Amino acid sequence: MKRGNTQHRSFPVRRVEAVVLGASAGGIDALSTVLDGLPAGWRIPMAVVLHLPESHESHLAEIFAQRLPIPVYEALDKMPIADGCLYFAPPGYHLSIERERRFSLSCEPPVLYSRPSIDVLMASAADAYGPSVAGFLMTGANEDGAEGLFRIHRAGGLTAVQDPKEALVPTMPLAAIARHTPDHVLPLRDLRTLLQQLEPVHAD
DSSP, X not given: OOOXXXXXXXXXXXXXXXXXXXXXXXXHHHHHHHHTTOOTTXXXXXXXXXXXXXXXXXXXXXXXXXXXXXXXXXXXXXXXXXXXXXXXXXXXXXXXXXXXXXXXXXXXXOBTTBSSOHHHHHHHHHHHHGGGEEEEEOOOSSOTTHXXXXXHHHTTOEEEXXXXXXXXXXXXXXXXXXXXXXXXXXXXXXXXXXXXXXXXXXXX
């Protein structure tokens, strides 16, 4: 599979079934950088929580569908998770992953003032995929995601955090680093390289 912009660094091969990503303040630009250069043949499903006001309709799926050569969707309740697709949590709902590899939406109370919560998505991904999930946490103004990323770490999955010195708002990556020692603490361009060097478990 063509790897895109992976010229900056080389990382040990890691085979995963899914990637979950989270960010808050500054997250749209950060996510755009990390996903830049994805090949059309990308095979790993990805789910994203970006903190957005609950009262506003999200256009993230439409925006990223115009930028990326892969299918992009706003996640729906009970939607099956398909290889090679990017899914966004809708505003006002927690997004979690069931063991049957379907999404679940809920209106349970906010976690760290956030709904959707990065912690909820990442913790459920750790339960569903175990060591074959990768979690990426980027810029943000609260501690959402630190516990979820730790759950991925505890399950044996890959954890990666944006370098706080580069983050627009470093609170979120700093909280993750305080909770556990991530596998990688990298600037966005190297997070992009790491992502594109991941191998899909179900590759032909």
